[in-house]
Amino acid sequence: MTESTVTSSSAAQKDQLYAADPARPDLPVLNRDARVLLAWMSEPQARLALLGGRPHAVLTAEQEASIASAHRALAARPGGVDQNGLIRPMPADMRDYIARLKDNPQSQSYFAEGYTPALVDLTRVCAFQPNVFTGHTTERLAGVDTADLHSMAELTLPLAESPVLTPQYDHHRLTFITDLANDNLQVVGAFGGPDANAPPGTVSLGFQVRVIASFVQVTSVQGRYFLRDGYHRCLGLVQHGARYAPAFVRDDIALTDLVPPGMLPFETFMGDKPPVLPDYWDDSVSHSVQLPAARKVIVVQASEISIAG
Numbered sequence: 001m002t003e004s005t006v007t008s009s010s011a012a013q014k015d016q017l018y019a020a021d022p023a024r025p026d027l028p029v030l031n032r033d034a035r036v037l038l039a040w041m042s043e044p045q046a047r048l049a050l051l052g053g054r055p056h057a058v059l060t061a062e063q064e065a066s067i068a069s070a071h072r073a074l075a076a077r078p079g080g081v082d083q084n085g086l087i088r089p090m091p092a093d094m095r096d097y098i099a100r101l102k103d104n105p106q107s108q109s110y111f112a113e114g115y116t117p118a119l120v121d122l123t124r125v126c127a128f129q130p131n132v133f134t135g136h137t138t139e140r141l142a143g144v145d146t147a148d149l150h151s152m153a154e155l156t157l158p159l160a161e162s163p164v165l166t167p168q169y170d171h172h173r174l175t176f177i178t179d180l181a182n183d184n185l186q187v188v189g190a191f192g193g194p195d196a197n198a199p200p201g202t203v204s205l206g207f208q209v210r211v212i213a214s215f216v217q218v219t220s221v222q223g224r225y226f227l228r229d230g231y232h233r234c235l236g237l238v239q240h241g242a243r244y245a246p247a248f249v250r251d252d253i254a255l256t257d258l259v260p261p262g263m264l265p266f267e268t269f270m271g272d273k274p275p276v277l278p279d280y281w282d283d284s285v286s287h288s289v290q291l292p293a294a295r296k297v298i299v300v301q302a303s304e305i306s307i308a309g
Helices: 043-050 061-075 092-103 108-112 133-138 149-156 233-238 277-281
Strands: 001-011 031-036 087-089 115-119 129-131 168-170 175-177 185-194 204-209 217-221 224-229 244-250 287-293 297-304
Touching: 031 043, 031 133, 043 061, 043 287, 092 108, 092 115, 092 149, 115 133, 129 133, 129 287, 133 233, 149 233, 204 297, 217 287, 224 233, 233 277
Parallel strands: 217 244
Antiparallel strands: 001 297, 031 129, 031 287, 087 115, 115 244, 168 175, 175 297, 185 204, 217 224
């Protein structure tokens, strides 16, 4: 019997694709520079972040002081966040771009789900993601003119086709591995059946894989607007002085549809002093750390298994 399995794996680089394999304990973990919203983290989150994800390490006195200082800075802030005028309509000269978005197969579903392209004041959008990798914020902005709306739209609401995948095949492991390491890589379908181009009796089995286009999304929950997707791109824009940027906007979604696991505590981002995007760069409430970096690859493996009986 042949068993086919598909695995969505995290890897920091291509030579770490088998990092989960006990036969490869020598593979290193890649750490990257990051910024963490220290003032809004739970105590365990803050400690783990400052320790670089090493749960058994011990905080230094300086690191303990950094947590206390961030909490004091947040406590001294006035409550509330002003989001009046946060959303502006797209200007008339973006009509052609919006029309192309509506015709784009990867963005059509957003219009069907009630999203609208609009300009968003990034400096006042609330956040719930505890950390970002600073290298990613720089990489994403390569070639982008923050003074040109069309150039920013190509970053935040991209029309470019997804990169072409060329999976690598390992004959010894009977395994296909995607050649790209990308968080937007997904299994989008499966197939199985007789293969007309193969000898009689042959059945083809497999999975369909694609890099899904990622669009900057700003959505509201209980009247408060949050960045749902596109943190590294938006923080790169903020760092380079951009304010209003194109995004898909939708009102009143369920909290369960907004926040994935592992984010900031609910009471901090829904409280009266939520973090906003510029806070990632504010040393009084955030901190520079090194965290383990991971990117997704997809592994499809066929296993020939003998079953007794």
